[in-house]
Amino acid sequence: MSFAQKAVVADSIDAEEAFGKKQVPQVPLEQCEHIDTCSIAKFAIVTKDGKQGIYDLEKHENVTEIDFDVADLFRRYVSEEGIEVFYFYVERGIERGTIGVVGENNQTVSVWMDNPEYVAKLDECTTIDSAIAQKCHDVLSEGLKSLDGTYGQVAVLDAQTGRLKAWIALEKDGEDYVEGKLLKQACSPRVLTLVGITPRLADINGSLKDKMDLCGGVYNIGDSISIRDHNWRSGGYGVMTCRQALTHKSNVAMFKILLVNRGDDAFCIWKKITSDEKQTNAMELAAVFNSLYQKNIITFPTLQADSVTEATIDRIKPLGRKYLQEVLIGLNKGDGIQASYAPKKVELAGIYGNYQGKDIENGEHKLAEMSFVGLFPAKKPRYALALFLNRPNEPIHDSKDLANGIVNNLVEWLTKHVQ
Structure with a gap:
């Protein structure tokens, strides 16, 4: 984040707003792994167990808890009343923010927002089709309910231009499903192994x-x-x-x-491409799949107006792409493993993933992950579709349920949809 961006966030803190003195757990400096003195020597950024916090070297006290992923002093400000305030840029989880610290007494006030490195926004994207977005919302909601999902995304791209038509995220809230954050690192890429x-x-x-x-x-x-x-x-x-x-x-x-x-x-390559780490999202899955299937150029929506970015792919030979197309179509017809639950009226080139999760040392399980990415119609693709959902680790549901509950519904509706 640039200094100018940090300053904008800092300026959103009302100078007249009451700063509060919060009870902060005190951690002796000798228990910290690192002590990095700031450019203004009154403060230091202390690190413990991989987390960071703000420490006052003059008053010998923790100003904040040591629970940030990133902390950095970037501005000193003196108000007309002579109140000295120090501003720190901080990151925690998927959020980033600014903390203002009053120099005299270490009272603090903070402003937080989603970090664009981890959360996407569609406010400036002009290519969204409202009808497609609403259909995706409705189908994903019903699918999450029937499959006992906790969080899911679905994205639809124009297969010819690479532009985004819909990108929806929903998460479980009690017994209902509500709009979720468009997390950029929300699913694994393992569905793309084949x-x-x-x-x-x-x-x-x-x-x-x-x-x-x-x-x-x-x-x-x-x-x-x-x-x-x-x-x-x-x-x-x-x-x-x-x-x-x-x-x-x-x-x-x-x-x-x-x-x-x-x-x-x-x-080593196998371990990387079959990793269960959450590294990507539905929009990226659709964009990568669309590009690898069709051409030597990979196209990503920028989410700014109708613009896209393009990069040349020179790794796939024409014969290799022909094999890929034949296999992705063959999965869904004849004796292909997905043929029994493929849509009946549309030739689909796509693949399902169904990761069951794995045991964690404390006896719990990582969430299972169901996913799909594909194009249709297969010979002259009109749409690229990708979706995934997280669910409790139980083997009751499989790819057939995902097909019947979400994918086929969307594929058949989109095939009839006129832009």
């Missing part, structure tokens, strides 16, 4: 007709590490063509392709 690996088949001079052994669903790579397919407990798959293996979302097949393509680096 999208990232399939084009590599062309890089290793492979063909979708080639056959590979899927090892009964378990591929041991050494050091007690194995790659497993979703059906490994029931015996997994045997020998399949690459087309069959990929349209059945075989992890073993994907890893074997990656192994030939990247050698010793394969497992």
